[in-house]
Amino acid sequence: MQSHLSPKVLMLLTSDFVKSRYEALRSRAPDLRVITEIEGASDPDVTALFAFKLPAGIAPRLPNLRLAASVGAGADGILSAPDLPPHVKVTRAVEPGLGFSMAQFVTLQILRHFRSLPLMEQQHAASEWKRLAVPDASQVTVGVMGLGSIGSVVADSLVALGFKVIAWTRTSRDARVPLFVGERQKDEFLAQSKYLVCLLPFTPETKGSLDRASLRKLPKGSFLVNVARGGIVVEGDLLSLVNEGHLAGAALDVFATEPLPGDSPFWRHEHILVTPHIAAQPTVGPVVNQFLENLRRLAQGQPLLNEVDRSVGY
Ligand code: NDP
Ligand code: OXD
Numbered sequence: 234m235q236s237h238l239s240p241k242v243l244m245l246l247t248s249d250f251v252k253s254r255y256e257a258l259r260s261r262a263p264d265l266r267v268i269t270e271i272e273g274a275s276d277p278d279v280t281a282l283f284a285f286k287l288p289a290g291i292a293p294r295l296p297n298l299r300l301a302a303s304v305g306a307g308a309d310g311i312l313s314a315p316d317l318p319p320h321v322k323v324t325r326a327v328e329p330g331l332g333f334s335m336a337q338f339v340t341l342q343i344l345r346h347f348r349s350l351p352l353m354e355q356q357h358a359a360s361e362w363k364r365l366a367v368p369d370a371s372q373v374t375v376g377v378m379g380l381g382s383i384g385s386v387v388a389d390s391l392v393a394l395g396f397k398v399i400a401w402t403r404t405s406r407d408a409r410v411p412l413f414v415g416e417r418q419k420d421e422f423l424a425q426s427k428y429l430v431c432l433l434p435f436t437p438e439t440k441g442s443l444d445r446a447s448l449r450k451l452p453k454g455s456f457l458v459n460v461a462r463g464g465i466v467v468e469g470d471l472l473s474l475v476n477e478g479h480l481a482g483a484a485l486d487v488f489a490t491e492p493l494p495g496d497s498p499f500w501r502h503e504h505i506l507v508t509p510h511i512a513a514q515p516t517v518g519p520v521v522n523q524f525l526e527n528l529r530r531l532a533q534g535q536p537l538l539n540e541v542d543r544s545v546g547y
Contacts, residue, residue, distance in 0.1 A: 240528050241266040241276070243295065245284040250514065254304045257517045258283065262525055271295070281531070283524055286310035292317045300324065300531050302524050306331055306383065306515055308541045309435040309462060323541040324527055326515040332386025334513035335432070335460060339387050340394060342458045342484035342506070343375065343428050370395035376426025377401070379461065380408055381547075383513070384432035399425060403438075403545075423450035428458065435462035436546030445470035454481045460512040463488035468499070475504050486512040 244255045246269050258267060268279070271294050281300040282291075292298060293316050301311045301323050308325040311317065345351070349365055356363055373396055377388045380400040388410050391398045398410045401422045405414045413422035423429070429451060433439045444467040448457070457480060459466050468489060474480045482504030488497075491510055499505050527537045541547060 239265050240280045240532070241268065241278040242281045242283055242528075243267075243271065243276070243279045243291075244269055245282070245286065245288075245291070247284070247286045251285050251304055253517055254283065254521060257521045258524070261521055265525075265528075281528060282311075284311060287314040287317065289315050292321070300527060300537070302527060304515070304520060306513075307434055307462060308547070312541070312543065312546055319543065322531070322537055323543060324523075324537050324539050325541055325547075326520040326523065327382045327539045328515050328519035328523070329386075330516045330519070331513050332383045335383045336387045336390035338486070338512040339430055339458055339460060340390055343391070343396075343430075343456070344394075345506075346456050346482065346484075347373070347428075371397065373397065373427050374399060374425045375428040375430060376422055377410075377430045377432060378422075379432035379434070380410075380412070381432070381434075384430075385409075387430060387432060396428075419447070420450050423447060424452065426455060427452055428456050431457070431459045431461045431465055433461050433465055434547035435464055438546070439465050441465070441467050443467065443471070445474065448474050449479065451480065453479055455479075456481045457483040457485075459483065460486045463491065472498055472502075475502070480504075482506075484508070486510055 242265060244251065244267055246252050246255060275294040275296060277297050279295045280297055281302065282298060283302050283304060285304050287301060287310065292314055298321050301317060301321050303311050303325040306326050308323050311323055347368060375391050375396045375398050377384050377398060377400045380388060380402050384400065388398050388400055392410065399413060399422060400408060400410050401413045401419060403415060431443065443465055448470060457471065471483060475482060484506045485499060486508045487510055493499060493507060499507050523538055530537050
C-alpha cells in the first residue's frame with residue numbers, strides 16, 4: 234500500500250487498553266498512517282478514529298471523519314461525544330472470546346456468593362471444619378439483562394451450571410432462555426431474579442434505569458452483578474438497598490466514575506466486591522483485524538461489521 238494513498242487514522246491513547254491496540258495496529262498494518270494527536274488546528278486527512286473515549290472538541294477538528302470505531306465492546310465512550318456529526322459511522326468490537334471471558338467472570342461472582350466462598354475462606358483461616366449446606370441451583374433464577382453478543386454466552390454458561398436463567402431485552406426474538414421484553418415485562422423479570430446480571434449497553438434508555446424503584450422489585454436477598462456500565466445503576470440507591478438488607482450484596486466491575494474514588498463507600502463494604510473494570514476485554518488480534526476490514530469496507534462503500542445503530546445507542 235502506498236502511504237500517501239492509505240487512510241489516515243487517529244488513535245486516542247487514553248489508557249493502556251488503547252495503547253496495546255495501537256501497537257498491534259502498527260505492527261499489522263505498517264503502511265497505514267496512524268497518528269495519536271491531531272496535527273494542527275484541524276486535520277482534513279483523517280477519515281477514521283479508533284478509540285475507547287472521544288472527548289468533546291476532537292470531532293470538529295476532523296472535517297472528513299467517516300468512521301469512529303470503538304476498541305471496546307461498548308461504543309458509549311464515543312457516542313457520548315456531544316459534537317460527533319450524525320453522518321459518522323460508529324462501530325464496536327465483537328469477538329467470541331469476549332463472551333467466554335465475561336461468562337467466566339460472571340459465573341465466578343455468582344458462584345462465590347452462591348457457594349459461600351468468603352465464609353469458606355474464613356473457616357480455612359480459623360482451621361474450622363464445619364460443613365456447609367450445598368444449595369440447589371435448579372431452584373435459583375438468574376436474570377440476565379441484555380442478551381446480546383456477550384449476554385447470550387453468559388446465559389448459556391449459567392444454564393450449563395444448572396441455574397434457571399431468564400433474560401430481558403428491548404426487542405422480541407427467539408432465545409434459548411425465557412425472554413422478557415421491554416418496559417412492560419421488566420417488573421415481572423426483576424421479581425423473579427435472585428441474581429441479576431447487568432449486560433446492557435449504556436444508552437439514554439438504560440442510563441440510571443437500575444434505580445431504587447427497579448432494584449426494590451428484586452426478591453429480598455438478591456445479589457447484583459454489574460459488568461456493563463456504572464451509569465446504568467444509581468449507585469446511592471444500590472448502596473441503601475444493600476445497607477437496608479433488601480439486597481444481599483453486589484459484585485461491581487464498572488462505576489459512574491472510573492477509577493472508583495478512594496472515598497467511595499463501595500470499597501471495603503463487607504457485602505460488595507469492587508473490581509477495576511476487568512471483567513472481560515476484546516482480544517487484540519480480532520479487534521484490530523475487524524478495524525482493518527472496516528477500513529477496507531468503508532473505502533469500497535460496503536456495509537461495516539458491527540455498526541452501532543446510532544438512533545438507539547448500541
Ligand atoms: P449487545 O449490543 O450485543 O447487546 C445488548 C443487549 O442489551 C441486547 O440484547 C439488547 O436488546 C439489550 N438492550 C439494549 N437496550 C435495552 C433496553 N433499553 N431495554 C432492554 N434491553 C436492552 O452488547 P454486548 O453483549 O456486546 O455487550 C454488552 C455490554 O457489556 C457492553 O455494552 C459493555 O458496556 C459491556 N462490557 C463490559 C466489559 C467489562 O469488562 N466490564 C467488557 C465488555 C463489554 P435487543 O436484543 O432487543 O437488541
Ligand atoms: C468494553 C469494555 O466495552 O472493556 O470492551 O468495557
